[in-house]
Amino acid sequence: MSLVLAENINLHVIPTKKYKTIQIMIRFATEMTREKASLRTLLSSMLETNSRHYPTSTAMSKKLSEMYGARFNVGTNKKGNVHQLNLVLSIVNPKYLPHETALLEEGLMFLNEVLFSPNIKDGQFDLATFGREKNNLQSYINSVYDDKQSHAALSLQELYFSDSEAQKTPGFGKAEDVASITSEELATYYLKMLREDTVDVMVLGDVSTEDVAEQLASFAWGERAVAENDQMYYQKPHGDVLEKKETLPVKQGKLNMGYHTGIYFHDENYFAMQVFNGLFGGFPHSKLFVNVREKESMAYYASSSLDTFRGMMTVQTGIDSQNREKVLRLIEEQRQAVIDGQVSDEVMLQTKAMLKNHYLLSQDNPNAILESEYLKLKFPQSALTDAQWLGKLESVTLEEVQQVAKNVRLQAIYFMEGNA
Amino acid sequence: MEKKEYSRLNEVLYTKTLPNGLRISLLPKPDFHKTYALFTTDYGSIDEEFIPLGEKEFVKVPDGIAHFLEHKMFEKEDGDVFQVFGRQGASANAFTSFTKTSYLFSTTDQVEENLTTLLDFVQSPYFTEGTVEKEKGIIGQEIQMYNDDPNWRTFFGLLQGMYPKHPLHIDIAGTIESIAEITADDLYTCYQTFYHPSNMNLFIVGNMEPEEMMAMIRNNQEQKTFAPPQEISRKFPQESPADLVKVSSLQLPVSRPKGYLGIKGFAPLPETGFELLRYRTAASLFFQLLIGPTSELYLSMYNEGLIDDSFDYEFILDRGFYFADIGGDTENPKELTGKIKELLLTAQDRPEISEERLQLLKKRMTGNHLQSLNSLEYIANQFSKDQFGEATLFDMSAVIDSIEMKDIQKFIDHFIIENHMVEFFVYPDKDEA
Structure with missing residues (x-):
C-alpha cells in the first residue's frame, strides 16, 4: 500500500x-x-x-x-x-x-x-x-x-x-x-x-x-524540485567489434564479451530474451556451460547475463590464454545453434522451469521483494500477478527465441592475457 | 519421528535416525516457496589419512581428493546430474570444506523427485579412469583461479604458519601436482569409507509436509543396502607450539599490504555440545569486546589509519582444530600485528572488557542471530555442521544469554597465549602489479 x-x-x-x-x-x-x-x-x-x-x-x-x-x-x-x-x-x-x-x-x-x-x-x-x-x-x-x-x-x-x-x-x-x-x-x-x-x-x-x-x-523532507528521467539507457548498435587486450600477472586468462540486445525490462520480447539467455549461458544446463566448459574442457567458468536496463548481454569466461580463438569460435557456435533452432523440447522446458524457479525463489528474499516492488512502482507493466508472469514465460515459443538470438549483436571483446 | 517445538522462535523441528544410521532433520516453513535440502558427509579436505572401510591399515590419499570426489559425484554413466536437477526445475550445488562435503538442491517444484535424485546420486558412485582424467583439467582451472585470489592465498599463508604439518594448510582443492595422482580406485576407497549413511546427515528446510517427506526418505533408504556401520579411524600429524612458523610473508599482485595475526588453539576443549557452543560464543564475544566495531581500540586504530574496512577477525572451531585470525589491509602490516598482539596480551586489564559492554554485545549478538534466521540456507548449513551435539542453532539465544564475564575471563586464560601466535604478511608485488 x-x-x-x-x-x-x-x-x-x-x-x-x-x-x-x-x-x-x-x-x-x-x-x-x-x-x-x-x-x-x-x-x-x-x-x-x-x-x-x-x-x-x-x-x-x-x-x-x-x-x-x-x-x-x-x-x-x-x-x-x-x-x-x-x-x-x-x-x-x-x-x-x-x-x-x-x-x-x-x-x-x-x-x-x-x-x-x-x-x-x-x-x-x-x-x-x-x-x-x-x-x-x-x-x-x-x-x-x-x-x-x-x-x-x-x-x-x-x-x-x-x-x-x-x-x-x-x-x-x-x-x-x-x-x-x-x-x-x-x-x-x-x-x-x-x-x-x-x-x-x-x-x-x-x-x-x-x-x-x-x-x-515528520522527517524534515523540505521543498523539492524533482526531474523524473528515463531510467533506460539506449545505445545504438555499431557494425564493428571493439577489442581490448591487457596482459596481467595472472595464471587464468579472462575473456569477456558484450552484446547489444536492444531488449529492455518488460518489453515485448523480455521473456523471449530471458529464455534465450537461459538456453545460451544463464544456467548449468546452458550451451556455454555444457559445450564450452564441460564437453570441450575449455573454460573453468562460462556464463552469460542480461542487463535489461541497458539492452545488453555479457558473456564471461575464465580460460587458458592460448585458447582465446577457440573459445571465441565455440561461443559464437553456441549462439548460432540457438538461431538455427537446435534446442530440444526438453531443454526448452528445463529452461522455463529454471526461470520459474528463480522467479519464485526471489519472492523468498526480503531484499529481492523490496527491489521488485520498487520496480513495479516505476514500471507498472512489470506489476504482474504470479499467474500472469508465469503465463508470459510459458507462452514463449522457440521461434521468438530464435528471433531474439539472431538480433543479438557482438559489440565488444575484452581479453585479459595471463603471463604468470 | 521426534517433534520439537521452539515456541519463542515460532519454529518446529522434526528429527529421526534411520536404521542405517542416517540422521534426518526437517524444518517446515509453510510461507516460503522454496525447499532447500542439504545432504552432508562428515568428510573434508583434512581427512587424508584413515583406515579404509573393512581394512586394518592406515592409508594416505592425495591432497584435494575430497573436493575431487565431490566434483565426480555429479557425473554418472548416463550423464550429468546437474541436468537432471535442471529438468526438474531445481538448482543443485555442492561444496567441500576442511571437514565436510555437502550436496544440495533448492527448488520450488517437484520436491519429491529432486529429493530422490539427491539421495540416489550421492549414494551411487560411478568413477572410471577416463572420467577421472578429464576432471583433472577442470579442477586444475579451479585451482589456478584460487591461486589468483589474494585473499584466499593470504588465508592459506596464515594457515601454513599455524599448521605447517597438518593438512589444514593445504588448499581444499589440492594442487595441480597432487590431483594428477588421483585414481578411480582412490575415489572408491574414500567414498566407501566416508559416504556411509551413518557418517551422513540430511537437513531439509522450507515448503514441505513433514510426515510425507519422512516416509518418502525412509522408503528410499530401505531399498538400498549398505555395509554394517564401522567407527572411522582418522590420523593427523601432531603439532606443538615449537612447530609454529612465527613470521612469514608472500608477495602478491595486490595494491595494499596485508597483516594478519593467527592464534592456534592447543588446549583441550569442553566435551559436551552445550559447553562447547558456550566456549565458541564466549570467544566470539571476547573478540567483539576487544576489537569489534563498538570498541574504542578499534576506533583509534581506524583513526590512525592503521586499519580500514577490510579489518576483520574470525574464530574458527571445527572437528579437531580451532584458531583465530585477525587482520586486514594496511600500510604498516608489522605495526598492525604488533598492536593486535599487544592488545590481546593485555586484554585482561582493558576497560573494553567490562560487564556493561558485555550486556551491549549480547544484545547485538542476539539480534544478529535472529536476523540470520531469515536465510533458509544459513539455517540448513548451521544445522548440518552438527558440531555441538545436543545444542543446536535454535539454542543460540539461550546460550548467548548465559554468557557471563567469568566465561570471557576463562576464554582469555585458555586461548590467548603468546607463543601460540603467528604473523603473516602480504606485500605488493611491485614488478607485476
Whole structure:
C-alpha cells in the first residue's frame, strides 16, 4: 500500500509475517553521471560512518548494538541511466526479542538522525572523518580491480560504452575523481541530493502503514524540485567489434564479451530474451556451460547475463590464454545453434522451469521483494500477478527465441592475457 | 519421528535416525516457496589419512581428493546430474570444506523427485579412469583461479604458519601436482569409507509436509543396502607450539599490504555440545569486546589509519582444530600485528572488557542471530555442521544469554597465549602489479 509522505516522497509498505526482521529502505535516485557516482559513493560512506549525534563509528556501532544488532547500510548502485543511493535499516521484529521494546520507533528515529543530521559543521563534513573515508574509498576502488573477474567485467563495460562517460563509469565511481572531492563540495552535494532526487521509502515486514507513516512524514523532507528521467539507457548498435587486450600477472586468462540486445525490462520480447539467455549461458544446463566448459574442457567458468536496463548481454569466461580463438569460435557456435533452432523440447522446458524457479525463489528474499516492488512502482507493466508472469514465460515459443538470438549483436571483446 | 517445538522462535523441528544410521532433520516453513535440502558427509579436505572401510591399515590419499570426489559425484554413466536437477526445475550445488562435503538442491517444484535424485546420486558412485582424467583439467582451472585470489592465498599463508604439518594448510582443492595422482580406485576407497549413511546427515528446510517427506526418505533408504556401520579411524600429524612458523610473508599482485595475526588453539576443549557452543560464543564475544566495531581500540586504530574496512577477525572451531585470525589491509602490516598482539596480551586489564559492554554485545549478538534466521540456507548449513551435539542453532539465544564475564575471563586464560601466535604478511608485488 502506498502513501504520499511529502511532495514527491512516497511510502510503500509491504506487510508480511514471513521474516524475523523488518526492513526499511530510503532510496534517492537521480540521473547517472561520472561525477555523481564518486560524490554519492563518498557521501554514502560518510552517512554510514557517523552523524552529528553519533560522531564516531564506534558511537554509531554502539547505537546499532543497542537496537539489537540492527543492520544499517548506505550503498550506491547504478541501474541503467539512474544512480541510486540507498539507506537500508534492518531490525529484528520485536516480537522475537526476550523483552518488550519499541524497536521500530527507535529505528525510524535513528534513520531520521543519520539522514538529516550528518556530521556537517560550517558547511563542511567533519574533516577527520572525511579524510579517512576518502582514502578508504580510493583503496576500496583499487581493490575491486584486484579481483580479476571484476576487473574483466569493468574493463568490458568501459569498452562497450566507450562513447558514454556516465555508462562506462562504475556505480561506485573512480579513484581519481574521489581524490579531488573536497569536504565543502560534498556537503553542498548532500543538500542538492536532498532537494532534487526522487525519493521512495519502502518498508517490509510485520507492520502496517499506520505504524510508520506518521513518524516518517515528520522527517524534515523540505521543498523539492524533482526531474523524473528515463531510467533506460539506449545505445545504438555499431557494425564493428571493439577489442581490448591487457596482459596481467595472472595464471587464468579472462575473456569477456558484450552484446547489444536492444531488449529492455518488460518489453515485448523480455521473456523471449530471458529464455534465450537461459538456453545460451544463464544456467548449468546452458550451451556455454555444457559445450564450452564441460564437453570441450575449455573454460573453468562460462556464463552469460542480461542487463535489461541497458539492452545488453555479457558473456564471461575464465580460460587458458592460448585458447582465446577457440573459445571465441565455440561461443559464437553456441549462439548460432540457438538461431538455427537446435534446442530440444526438453531443454526448452528445463529452461522455463529454471526461470520459474528463480522467479519464485526471489519472492523468498526480503531484499529481492523490496527491489521488485520498487520496480513495479516505476514500471507498472512489470506489476504482474504470479499467474500472469508465469503465463508470459510459458507462452514463449522457440521461434521468438530464435528471433531474439539472431538480433543479438557482438559489440565488444575484452581479453585479459595471463603471463604468470 | 521426534517433534520439537521452539515456541519463542515460532519454529518446529522434526528429527529421526534411520536404521542405517542416517540422521534426518526437517524444518517446515509453510510461507516460503522454496525447499532447500542439504545432504552432508562428515568428510573434508583434512581427512587424508584413515583406515579404509573393512581394512586394518592406515592409508594416505592425495591432497584435494575430497573436493575431487565431490566434483565426480555429479557425473554418472548416463550423464550429468546437474541436468537432471535442471529438468526438474531445481538448482543443485555442492561444496567441500576442511571437514565436510555437502550436496544440495533448492527448488520450488517437484520436491519429491529432486529429493530422490539427491539421495540416489550421492549414494551411487560411478568413477572410471577416463572420467577421472578429464576432471583433472577442470579442477586444475579451479585451482589456478584460487591461486589468483589474494585473499584466499593470504588465508592459506596464515594457515601454513599455524599448521605447517597438518593438512589444514593445504588448499581444499589440492594442487595441480597432487590431483594428477588421483585414481578411480582412490575415489572408491574414500567414498566407501566416508559416504556411509551413518557418517551422513540430511537437513531439509522450507515448503514441505513433514510426515510425507519422512516416509518418502525412509522408503528410499530401505531399498538400498549398505555395509554394517564401522567407527572411522582418522590420523593427523601432531603439532606443538615449537612447530609454529612465527613470521612469514608472500608477495602478491595486490595494491595494499596485508597483516594478519593467527592464534592456534592447543588446549583441550569442553566435551559436551552445550559447553562447547558456550566456549565458541564466549570467544566470539571476547573478540567483539576487544576489537569489534563498538570498541574504542578499534576506533583509534581506524583513526590512525592503521586499519580500514577490510579489518576483520574470525574464530574458527571445527572437528579437531580451532584458531583465530585477525587482520586486514594496511600500510604498516608489522605495526598492525604488533598492536593486535599487544592488545590481546593485555586484554585482561582493558576497560573494553567490562560487564556493561558485555550486556551491549549480547544484545547485538542476539539480534544478529535472529536476523540470520531469515536465510533458509544459513539455517540448513548451521544445522548440518552438527558440531555441538545436543545444542543446536535454535539454542543460540539461550546460550548467548548465559554468557557471563567469568566465561570471557576463562576464554582469555585458555586461548590467548603468546607463543601460540603467528604473523603473516602480504606485500605488493611491485614488478607485476
